[in-house]
Amino acid sequence: MPQGANAVIPVEDTNTNYHEVGSQIPETISFNRKLNAGDYIRPKGSDIKKGELVLQKGKLIKAQDLGLLATLGIANIEVYKKPRVALLSSGDELLDVDVPLEEGKIRDSNSYMLASLLENENVDVLRLGVAKDSKEAVTNLFEQAVNQKADLILSSAGVSVGAYDFIKEVIESNGKMEFWKVNMRPGKPLAFGKYKGINFIGLPGNPVSAFVGFQVFVQPALQKMKGSMEQNQAKIKVRSEKEIESDGRESYLRVNIQITDGVTWAKLTGNQSSGNLLSVVQADALLIIPAGVKCLPAGSEVEAILL
Numbered sequence: 213m214p215q216g217a218n219a220v221i222p223v224e225d226t227n228t229n230y231h232e233v234g235s236q237i238p239e240t241i242s243f244n245r246k247l248n249a250g251d252y253i254r255p256k257g258s259d260i261k262k263g264e265l266v267l268q269k270g271k272l273i274k275a276q277d278l279g280l281l282a283t284l285g286i287a288n289i290e291v292y293k294k295p296r297v298a299l300l301s302s303g304d305e306l307l308d309v310d311v312p313l314e315e316g317k318i319r320d321s322n323s324y325m326l327a328s329l330l331e332n333e334n335v336d337v338l339r340l341g342v343a344k345d346s347k348e349a350v351t352n353l354f355e356q357a358v359n360q361k362a363d364l365i366l367s368s369a370g371v372s373v374g375a376y377d378f379i380k381e382v383i384e385s386n387g388k389m390e391f392w393k394v395n396m397r398p399g400k401p402l403a404f405g406k407y408k409g410i411n412f413i414g415l416p417g418n419p420v421s422a423f424v425g426f427q428v429f430v431q432p433a434l435q436k437m438k439g440s441m442e443q444n445q446a447k448i449k450v451r452s453e454k455e456i457e458s459d460g461r462e463s464y465l466r467v468n469i470q471i472t473d474g475v476t477w478a479k480l481t482g483n484q485s486s487g488n489l490l491s492v493v494q495a496d497a498l499l500i501i502p503a504g505v506k507c508l509p510a511g512s513e514v515e516a517i518l519l
Contacts, residue, residue, distance in 0.1 A: 213253065220252035221245075260284075270441030292439035295364060297330050298357035299323060300340040302350065302370030302379060303417065321489065322368040322422045326415070329426050330366070333434045333444075338362055343370070350382045354407050363437060365410055366430060369417030371403040379414055383407050395503060397461040398486035399425040418486035424464045427498065427517060446518040450478040450499065455510045462503040466495035467516065478516055495519055 213220075223229055226241045260266060266284070267277060273291070281289065306320040307313065320342060330337045338360050343350045350370070357365045370379040371392055383389045383405045392403035392414070398421040403414035413430055415422040427445070435444060450469065467478040481494040497516040501508055508514065 218249045218253075219247050221247055222252065268441070270439050272440060272442060292437075293363075294334065294336055295434060295437045296336045296338060296360070296362045297364045297366055297434075298338040298340055298353075298360065298362035299326055299330065300343055300353045300357075300365070300367050302343045302345070302367055302377075304345045306342045306369075321419050322415075322417070325419065325423060325489075326366065326368060326426060329423075329431075330434075333431065334438075335434060343367075345378065347378045347382060350378045354382060354386070357410065358408050362410055364433070365407060365412045366415065367412070368415045368422045371401050371414035371416065379403070383412060387412070395461050396424075396428070397459065397463045399428070399464075400461070402429065404429075416486070419489045420466075420486045420492055423489075423492055424498065428464065447515050448476060448497070448518060449513055450476045450497070450516045452499070452508050452510055452512050452514065453477050453479045456480070456499075456501065456508040458501045458506050458508065460504055460506050463501040464498040464517075465501065466491040467497050467499045468494070469496040469516070469518075492519075 221243055225245055226243045228238060228241050266280060267273075271277070273289075301320050301323045305317050307317045309319055309321075309324065311319075313319065323339065323342070327337050327339060338357065340353045340356055343353045354365065367379060370377045380389055380392060380403065383403075386408050387406040387410075389403060389405035392405075393400055394402045396402075398418060399416050401414075401416045401421075402425050403412070405412045405414075411433075413425075413433065415425040415430070431444065435442075448469075450467070456465065465484055466481045468481055470477050470479065478497065478499050480499075481491045482488075483491060485491070497518050499516045500514055502514070
């Protein structure tokens with residue numbers, strides 16, 4: 213502000229609201245509106261006050277945050293390193309998506325689904341491919357993860373109790389398996405451990421189980437690794453449209469959400485088999501039945517994770 217000035221009037225409210233570019237502006241102007249002291253002035257501190265917190269630790273930096281940092285003259289900030297996640301599938305029965313289906317084989321759907329989920333979490337994905345059913349093949353892919361300096365090894369299948377599930381053995385020969393079963397449905401055969409100091413999460417082979425395991429365990433772990441204190445998963449309260457039977461494990465069921473007269477209802481998307489990936493495709497949310505509940509009466513209110 214010029215010395216002695218205590219108000220500003222927009223040029224469009226004066227008699228010089230238009231003039232040629234480069235032409236001389238007159239020394240005096242006229243206007244026909246009331247003007248008070250302080251009009252159109254932004255006082256110091258009206259945007260940010262001294263000592264005010266502008267960005268919280270653990271916040272994902274967005275475009276507007278960068279603009280604010282530039283406004284404040286802050287050229288460099290400390291950030292968390294983007295996690296590198298090594299992804300592999302396990303099993304002789306797996307075929308790539310473009311290979312004709314054979315007797316006794318299935319296509320490797322999990323690697324495509326999990327890679328996309330990882331990319332949505334803004335991490336670097338190292339796709340290692342499929343480990344055949346041998347200790348040597350599994351070890352080879354795990355060593356690739358070590359050589360590529362992965363921060364997390366994520367696998368699907370090979371962590372159950374089958375005769376050819378070698379991942380547990382490989383982990384224990386070069387690290388430690390913390391646990392390899394959880395009391396939930398779907399997704400009971402879920403493993404966690406370390407291989408040569410690198411965290412490992414083993415998801416089940418059934419595609420729905422792998423998807424649910426990612427939402428419940430992997431996504432929050434990645435948030436922690438990125439230093440994020442923001443909660444990406446949106447949970448809402450819903451009411452079950454019909455009575456639902458359960459086996460007492462914490463259950464994550466695929467549902468459609470519909471709001472009627474202000475009430476949010478959840479309806480199952482048909483067959484809830486852990487192999488029925490279509491039930492996830494058709495779902496808006498995962499309905500959470502708490503552990504110990506074997507019958508959820510119609511109209512009961514529970515939480516759901518929005519997809």
